[in-house]
Amino acid sequence: MTATDRPLRASDAPSAEPRSEGASLSPDDAFHVLRPFRRRETIRYLLDADDVVKMGDVADHVAAREHETSVADLTPTQRQRVYIPLYQSHLPKLDEAGVIEYDKPRGIVRSTDRLELFRPYLEAATTTLPKRASERAIVAEDGRFR
Template sequence: MSTTEHSTPDSAGPDAQGDVDEQNELLEKDDIFHILQNQRRRDSLRYLKKADETVRMRDLAEQVAAWEHDTTLQALTSDERQRVYIALYQSHLPKLDEEGIINYNQSRGIVERTEQAAQLDPYLGDSDDDEATDAQSTMLDKRGSYYGGVLGLSTLLLGGAALNLSLLSLLSVAAVGVVALTAFTVLAMDQFGSSE
């Protein structure tokens, strides 16, 4: 008398089916790195992570283009929008959809994250932190250029006054020193006040 044993999820234990499903959904590290090697795909995933809902593909493309060109949505040119839109439409979003990271309805122009996208989140960083870091970096660049400008102008004025050059000879070296010291003090106070 032979009996046929049917394998069911219950016969292998209560968590067996869940383990199989989880293993099927896990991405290999090489796949993760391949997916994230492109900045537009990373930016798309950052945008979708922040949105945490279904978004229009056009909105996604515009934001990725703005990040890529370090500008605002309003300042984007139609060429900048179009280049990013076409690349996302034809290549990057279908690739993410194929990997199961997003659901991309190309005909309706709708994109949404899947649960599988969470595996990539540790590699994306926090978009709020990135934006804060970008803003802070821009502010530091501006301050550096202000300091450089004041230093250059002060050097020019001091050198001209010391060498008795035509217009600059009207200024005393002490007066130029006071102006330069005042300018650096104002910049330092501004920096100290905005860092609090």
């Protein structure tokens, strides 16, 4: 069994203490972080997840939402097209913003105290920037974007 196949443990967390850099977040900073669909979906997933998650699980969730399908029905190409930008760009940016702790070599993501600051923005949203210029966002009855 490899490190990515075994269940996550608390000791897998990138650090023992979660960051709580800046208890507040300006609306401009929040909207900047939330602008890309993939970051919004990453934050949404992490708000509902346990403390430590595998990066691949985050990528699967985001890819399924982006392609409006289930994780089980994702193609390898759909997974890879989301996994790579998350791995190289979006997760490092969320880490730099203090929203998550991202252990890139181990593929582990841990929420920080700042993550919870995004919940009101995601819950209050009734519209969002489209995933692509040609698409319109649809908000389900539970307030989640489809």
